[in-house]
Amino acid sequence: MMMKNNTFEEIAEVLASAGKVLIFPHINADGDAIGSSAALCRALRSLGKECYILIEDEIAGNLKFLDDGLTTSDTGVMKADVSVCVDCGETGRFPLRAEKFAEAPVTVCIDHHETSKGFCTYNHIDPDAAATAQLVFRLIKAMGVEIDKAMGEAVFAGILTDTGSFRYSNTQKETHLIAAELYDSGIDAAGVAQEIFETVRIERLLVENRAVETMVTLHGGKAVLAYVTQEMLRETGATMDETEGVVGQLRSIAGVELAVFLKEYAPEEIKVSLRSKKYVDVAKFSSDFNGGGHERAAGFTLRCPIAEAFDRVKEYVSAMPEMK
Amino acid sequence: MMMKNNTFEEIAEVLASAGKVLIFPHINADGDAIGSSAALCRALRSLGKECYILIEDEIAGNLKFLDDGLTTSDTGVMKADVSVCVDCGETGRFPLRAEKFAEAPVTVCIDHHETSKGFCTYNHIDPDAAATAQLVFRLIKAMGVEIDKAMGEAVFAGILTDTGSFRYSNTQKETHLIAAELYDSGIDAAGVAQEIFETVRIERLLVENRAVETMVTLHGGKAVLAYVTQEMLRETGATMDETEGVVGQLRSIAGVELAVFLKEYAPEEIKVSLRSKKYVDVAKFSSDFNGGGHERAAGFTLRCPIAEAFDRVKEYVSAMPEMK
Numbered sequence: 001m002m003m004k005n006n007t008f009e010e011i012a013e014v015l016a017s018a019g020k021v022l023i024f025p026h027i028n029a030d031g032d033a034i035g036s037s038a039a040l041c042r043a044l045r046s047l048g049k050e051c052y053i054l055i056e057d058e059i060a061g062n063l064k065f066l067d068d069g070l071t072t073s074d075t076g077v078m079k080a081d082v083s084v085c086v087d088c089g090e091t092g093r094f095p096l097r098a099e100k101f102a103e104a105p106v107t108v109c110i111d112h113h114e115t116s117k118g119f120c121t122y123n124h125i126d127p128d129a130a131a132t133a134q135l136v137f138r139l140i141k142a143m144g145v146e147i148d149k150a151m152g153e154a155v156f157a158g159i160l161t162d163t164g165s166f167r168y169s170n171t172q173k174e175t176h177l178i179a180a181e182l183y184d185s186g187i188d189a190a191g192v193a194q195e196i197f198e199t200v201r202i203e204r205l206l207v208e209n210r211a212v213e214t215m216v217t218l219h220g221g222k223a224v225l226a227y228v229t230q231e232m233l234r235e236t237g238a239t240m241d242e243t244e245g246v247v248g249q250l251r252s253i254a255g256v257e258l259a260v261f262l263k264e265y266a267p268e269e270i271k272v273s274l275r276s277k278k279y280v281d282v283a284k285f286s287s288d289f290n291g292g293g294h295e296r297a298a299g300f301t302l303r304c305p306i307a308e309a310f311d312r313v314k315e316y317v318s319a320m321p322e323m324k
Numbered sequence: 325m326m327m328k329n330n331t332f333e334e335i336a337e338v339l340a341s342a343g344k345v346l347i348f349p350h351i352n353a354d355g356d357a358i359g360s361s362a363a364l365c366r367a368l369r370s371l372g373k374e375c376y377i378l379i380e381d382e383i384a385g386n387l388k389f390l391d392d393g394l395t396t397s398d399t400g401v402m403k404a405d406v407s408v409c410v411d412c413g414e415t416g417r418f419p420l421r422a423e424k425f426a427e428a429p430v431t432v433c434i435d436h437h438e439t440s441k442g443f444c445t446y447n448h449i450d451p452d453a454a455a456t457a458q459l460v461f462r463l464i465k466a467m468g469v470e471i472d473k474a475m476g477e478a479v480f481a482g483i484l485t486d487t488g489s490f491r492y493s494n495t496q497k498e499t500h501l502i503a504a505e506l507y508d509s510g511i512d513a514a515g516v517a518q519e520i521f522e523t524v525r526i527e528r529l530l531v532e533n534r535a536v537e538t539m540v541t542l543h544g545g546k547a548v549l550a551y552v553t554q555e556m557l558r559e560t561g562a563t564m565d566e567t568e569g570v571v572g573q574l575r576s577i578a579g580v581e582l583a584v585f586l587k588e589y590a591p592e593e594i595k596v597s598l599r600s601k602k603y604v605d606v607a608k609f610s611s612d613f614n615g616g617g618h619e620r621a622a623g624f625t626l627r628c629p630i631a632e633a634f635d636r637v638k639e640y641v642s643a644m645p646e647m648k
Contacts, residue, residue, distance in 0.1 A: 061578060062578070160491075165489040165490060165491055166489060166490050166503070166513070166517075167484075167489055167513075167514060167517035167518075167521065168514055169513075169514035171513055171514065172507070173504045173507035173508070174504075176500040176501070176503040176504035176507070177500070177501075177504045179490070179500040180497045180498075180500035180501045180504065183496070183497035183500070184497070189490070189491075189493075189495060190491060190492055190493035190495065193490075193491035194491075194601065197491065197576065198575060198576040198601070199576070199578045200576045200577055200578060201577070201578050202539075202541075202545070202577050202578070205536055205573065205577065206536075209533045209536055209537065212529055212530075212533055213533065215526075215529075217526070221526070249529065251522060252521065252522040252523070252524045253524055253525070253526050253529065254385055254386070254523040254524055254525050254526070277518065277522070
């Protein structure tokens with residue numbers, strides 16, 4: 001990180017002196033982006049500020065419960081005194097709103113991504129925070145606002161999303177302490193969880209099934225490969241986005257160390273997702289195919305038909321010495 | 325509940341004066357039964373007690389990581405001064421060990437089931453606790469034992485299991501406060517979550533697929549019905565237990581209010597599971613078929629072939645006025 005963080009108190013003061021605030025979540029917003037934005041928007045309105053969440057694409061179906069007159073896609077809605085971007089740290093994450101963002105005399109960034117550049121007038125970027133919603137929770141308290149049920153549920157939605165319901169390794173002691181405090185605001189935690197995790201399109205279940213059916217195991221079940229084709233998407237009516245959970249399903253199989261999932265984006269454009277549980281370095285695997293990623297989650301693209309891609313990857317996995 | 329609870333301090337004193345302790349989780353033990361037992365067993369051993377978890381059936385594959393020389397199925401392992409049953413409150417839940425349990429001069433029950441009868445010399449039954457592991461956590465502290473990593477991970481496993489990873493409505497503020505404290509013991513929370521939730525037999529995925537393929541929707545997608553047959557189990561190699569997640573999958577579909585899942589246990593023994601999201605009272609549904617349950621989760625048994633059972637249930641759902 002290049003710059004020093006501003007404190008929540010400093011940012012709270014900036015917001016206190018503003019009359020009109022626009023909040024900018026990133027495109028293809030997830031539960032943390034929308035949850036953080038919604039909590040902050042409600043807090044600012046409770047202080048009498050005019051405030052909107054400005055979006056440029058549709059909110060995902062399972063997040064619509066967080067929006068109750070908070071969002072707008074009308075860039076003419078106001079001339080803001082302060083623009084706040086949440087859960088993102090560069091204008092490329094809200095491309096169609098970048099100009100509008102810069103229009104405000106003061107800008108603020110609240111984010112937890114390591115890659116965030118601190119490009120605003122005021123910045124609070126904490127890569128240790130499991131969710132941006134945790135930072136927004138602290139900011140709202142610094143603003144002197146009492147967290148109500150709706151704000152609490154928005155914060156909880158952000159935390160649930162980014163920690164995979166408190167399962168991912170980014171989850172901190174602080175995450176649970178905040179969750180505990182949110183119960184004091186009267187949140188319906190189970191209701192939020194149901195909205196976030198139990199609003200699955202039927203087409204998604206169908207395409208997941210089709211993908212799992214293609215499963216091939218290697219090394220006595222320690223490696224598993226599967227794929228999805230454009231034809232399967234057509235037949236089930238699902239989108240490629242809806243196959244994002246498949247590689248996790250493959251990895252969840254008992255005894256599986258390495259899960260490989262091939263996605264046919266176009267006839268000769270195959271994206272390969274890699275996941276491992278404990279010891280296989282998939283970043284190394286990926287880099288052998290000019291891809292990138294982390295030790296336990298990585299990916300690359302192959303420019304060939306799906307059948308050929310599948311064979312090439314299968315051959316590579318078969319020969320991996322660490323799987324033997 | 326018939327009797328007054330003993331305090332954790334009273335029970336800690338009883339355990340302090342014992343030399344040999346046997347712990348009894350219920351049959352078909354889940355993560356809370358095994359996690360609670362493992363944490364308590366480790367705590368007692370750390371005090372120099374001779375202690376074992378006595379079991380009568382095999383531990384589920386995804387819970388084996390909690391056992392590290394703690395369990396035995398040898399009833400001759402010791403003559404205990406104190407028998408402790410955890411996560412259950414009647415001898416019918418450990419039938420083959422009931423006699424052994426009663427052999428100890430003092431018995432203790434730690435449980436969170438409403439149906440628990442308080443049948444032991446000392447009892448602490450708290451139906452408000454999301455998991456028995458929460459009670460064991462408090463008991464261990466009352467014993468003056470510092471929770472170490474292994475104990476903490478066992479408690480966390482219990483909580484994760486019984487709260488569905490902090491998603492179910494039984495989750496309390498207290499649940500998160502305990503989870504936060506467990507981080508101080510150095511637990512690998514993500515590792516525990518991976519063991520609990522990412523150790524799925526491949527046969528389970530296959531039978532889930534087969535069951536989801538039978539899906540029929542009614543009332544424009546507000547109701548969904550599916551079934552599993554003995555033939556599907558044979559063909560996939562799965563057990564009936566491994567279909568327990570299907571009704572939840574069905575309910576998770578966007579727009580679904582009522583999920584119905586029929587399980588062919590025998591040619592004329594069909595168990596029907598019902599789940600609803602928000603407004604359908606499935607206890608009422610179930611009682612119309614002489615079954616039982618709660619507003620959002622209930623079930624009943626039909627004594628007829630699966631095809632006939634499916635038709636009868638489908639007809640009932642089609643006619644439900646609250647779905648129209």
